[in-house]
Amino acid sequence: MPGVLASIGIAAGMLAGAALAAGAHSASGAGERAGTLLTVAPVNRVLELPHAARTSLITYLSEDAHGRKIVVSGTVSVPKGTAPAGGWPVISWAHGTTGVADACAPSASFPGGPVSDYVDLASAMLDSWVARGYAIAATDYEGLGTPGIHPYMNGRSEANTVEDIVTAARQWNHDIGTRWAVVGHSQGGAAALFTATQAGRRTSKLKLVAAVAMAPGGYGLAQTMEYIVAHPEDKAAIAFLPVILLGAQAAEPSLNIESMLTPAGTRLINAGRVQCLSDLREVASSMEGSQIFVNADVTALKTYLQTQDIVNTRPVVPVMFAQGETDALVPLANTDKIVEMTCRQKKVPVNYRRYPGTDHRGVLKAAEQDVADYLDKLLRPGRTQAPANNCPT
Template sequence: MSVGRRAAAAAILVIGLTAAPASASTASQTGADPSAFVSDDEMPAFYTPPEQIPGERGAIIRSEPMTYYGDALHVSELPGTATRMMYTSRDRGGSPLAVTGTVIVPDEPWTGDGERPVIGYAVGTQGLADRCAPSYAGAYGIEYEVVLMRNLLDQGYALAITDYEGLGTPGPHTYMNREVEGKAVIDSVHAARNLPGSTLAADGPVAFVGYSQGGGGAASAAELSRTYAPELDVKGTFAGAVPADLEALVANIDGGFNSMFTGYTVAGMADGYGIDTDPILNDAGEQYLDDVRDSCTLDLPKYGFRPFTSLTTDGESAAELFRQQPFADVVAEQRIGERRPEAPVLVYHSALDEIVPYETGRTLARDWCDLGARVTFKTDLTPGHFPAYVAASPTVNAFLDDVFAGKTTSSSCWRL
């Protein structure tokens, strides 16, 4: 069976079994009853940061072994040794921030040239509730991104998987906040190397990989690493379905099946920048944001088909809100494509993506080209946002093979 077909089969298994109950063994790992995944009443104590957070970026605050299941029936585990961690990153103001995540290192020895590469893996949209954190959901076997994670582990790469700011840990998840997401991805790589007993080389090769929200996180890490972490030996970045233009994103999905992500984006901007939405949203709108703040991606059917015009006091759409203050400057700050990545990038986007507009990905690639970056733009024809993610593995593998081997990647700038 091909890599793509195996990935598709794995995705079906993960999604199709998400309603299955978690086992008692998983509960013992997280310190919570399995029903806690549903109720989100209280996260395990692991996710509560100490009063004093170490100042060094990537410093380990605490860690513990975990099992990262590949499906909700716990038939399979991701191939490698998994460790849940809490580490130091930076918030938007530059202050130390406690972030959780997972490190998975393949058990098989690295057989490639040099040191084992570390992938700063940026996950796609998980939700806004603490229980959506990948380091938590993975212990229950209901993390849908195991498809690409497993593929990368099979190639021998170590994964540093951030939960981002506010997923698992106290405080709001600052969804789609470009800078804090990129820094959380970068600092997860440092943290992976700082784990007690880590076998990962401090100066080994690094790449960033992500799709959807994760495409934004990986792209942001690519842009920031040159100045934020020049010590990292970044070889390249795979950024798929990047929501580089948030106004275009919400205009595309507002009122449709995927409109919950509009709510996520508005909440992420408001929570990340302290925007008071009381004068902007009506009572139904405030209730809707409260509801989606306590949801995960699997709740999508519950919160779809809600036009944002029905949630605002003046009947404005989310895109119209994003063109006005107090949102306009905040949304502009999230634009990806205004800073040049130092290492090669592969921008991957399905022409049939129903969530993140294809033209957004193409514009991002063109913007980076204009800044002098080395950009490969890959158009996929898989119908649908998530199916295109499932189909991405061969493209990811070929790109990482090339950048870790030091080969010159193809440039698409001449045709964009």
């Protein structure tokens, strides 16, 4: 295993070894390029999309935030029937927050598991798109299901893994085409915006046509700690804290998050190393925001988090935003501001849909048909209708 693959061979082997025991095979001709397909294995039956001809668990090469090669896992699905001219169009799915531990990888989901509620909800939506003739590529992101801690909300890492799984999927099934869109929710909504920002910079073989950001997170990320101290009763926010801090340290190891924490805060962070968001909510339910931090210098941490805020995104492909009006995790006002910012850039058409009476997860079902209709106008062979733009004029 030559070159850079030798340096990550152990990582690939750890995951591939387990996969091969379940009937996987290694891809032939593995090279050193991002997007190289490494292994293919059957998925847990719960992850099979009913309208897909085939769904597989894969590993592939990507790049982290510093340009180093990494092994990433994910699932890929292809529709039934005969592919259209040019191949199946692709939706690369960027999932919402699950945690930073390996158990939180969507591809590791199982009935009753820590991420099953969210994965089942998302899978129903993805299956509806497969039924319409879209291939699905669903990355786990860096560090979820593969060695290392997931660098949560790192825009470059997430965008790389979202893009590279499309390249890998085309090696898995040669009927998959080059035209694709990214659709993301929550954390993945931010990933979609960062992906739309770097479109065309890394490969000329793929054509990113559009991005869809559903309840995109990451606005005001650097103010998380101040918010938690000021709102100690917000247990939902406290549950996200270990995910944010561990993710930041994974991307920037020089950040000494332990020095910022009380013993209670350290216990919360240690729980985040092994538990997923669903379990962290239970841990956080007995904590107060004022109990977590010591009077430490958080300048470096805040500086890093500011670089990952979605206010830094500059999409270069059309964008659709979808937002539930009763979302308590990603407030409507935040998405309104990001839409306004993107409109002011006047770079691309922006389509914004708001859904009354819809919460954070409810937007997946509420926007499902609108997202499909939006993408049909752009991704279907021979249908490149200009996307609707409802920015204020």
